[in-house]
Amino acid sequence: MRVTVRPLRDDEISLYLEIHERAIRGLAASHYSRADIEGWVVPATDENLRRLTRNADREIRFVAELHGNPVGIGALVVEKSELRAVYVAPEGARRGCGSALVREIERTARDNKLTRLTLHASLNAEPFYVALGYDVLERTEVVLPNDHPMAVVRMGKNL
Numbered sequence: 001m002r003v004t005v006r007p008l009r010d011d012e013i014s015l016y017l018e019i020h021e022r023a024i025r026g027l028a029a030s031h032y033s034r035a036d037i038e039g040w041v042v043p044a045t046d047e048n049l050r051r052l053t054r055n056a057d058r059e060i061r062f063v064a065e066l067h068g069n070p071v072g073i074g075a076l077v078v079e080k081s082e083l084r085a086v087y088v089a090p091e092g093a094r095r096g097c098g099s100a101l102v103r104e105i106e107r108t109a110r111d112n113k114l115t116r117l118t119l120h121a122s123l124n125a126e127p128f129y130v131a132l133g134y135d136v137l138e139r140t141e142v143v144l145p146n147d148h149p150m151a152v153v154r155m156g157k158n159l
């Protein structure tokens, strides 16, 4: 299977949100309530598209392609030593796309002189990050944009 990872282009914000939503609805819904899912999905409103385009946190964003088709997205925030996002749409799942995104994020982090990454993993993604060498630091909650608390796992890895 042919998996490649490349930078997200500026004109691909809608694609980023589409993959984000399909990954959540298709692969995470079994672990979360409807309110969690609706608060987690980022609808492609003009405001959200503008916010993502503005990219205040300076996320470095990636796309994973499977046989040339975009199926995954990922993001790194260097200033926060944070692996911000890894999402793979259902048709690309369990084919190494998520791992390829994490490898590219870690490589980029090392290129930026980072020696450690932390992240907030969704409950469904914990075994994925454990398989890639991340340790559980804390079981906690984040507050979603709809004010709903969502259970997550803070994890970290020395690079």
Ligand SMILES: CC(C)(COP(=O)(O)OP(=O)(O)OC[C@H]1O[C@@H](n2cnc3c(N)ncnc32)[C@H](O)[C@@H]1OP(=O)(O)O)[C@@H](O)C(=O)NCCC(=O)NCCS
Pocket: 023, 024, 027, 028, 085, 086, 087, 088, 089, 092, 093, 094, 095, 096, 097, 098, 099, 100, 120, 121, 122, 124, 125, 127, 128, 129, 131
């Ligand atoms: C978590 C996610 C990114 C994994 O992507 P993926 O492309 O399927 O992952 P990979 O194929 O690279 O999996 C690598 C290894 O991780 C582990 N793994 C991945 N998904 C797993 C799952 N659902 N359950 C248990 N282990 C899993 C396995 O060890 C797997 O190796 P294997 O397939 O040879 O057994 C994907 O399931 C997803 O997008 N989920 C919904 C969105 C989400 O929760 N993202 C994370 C936000 S923090």
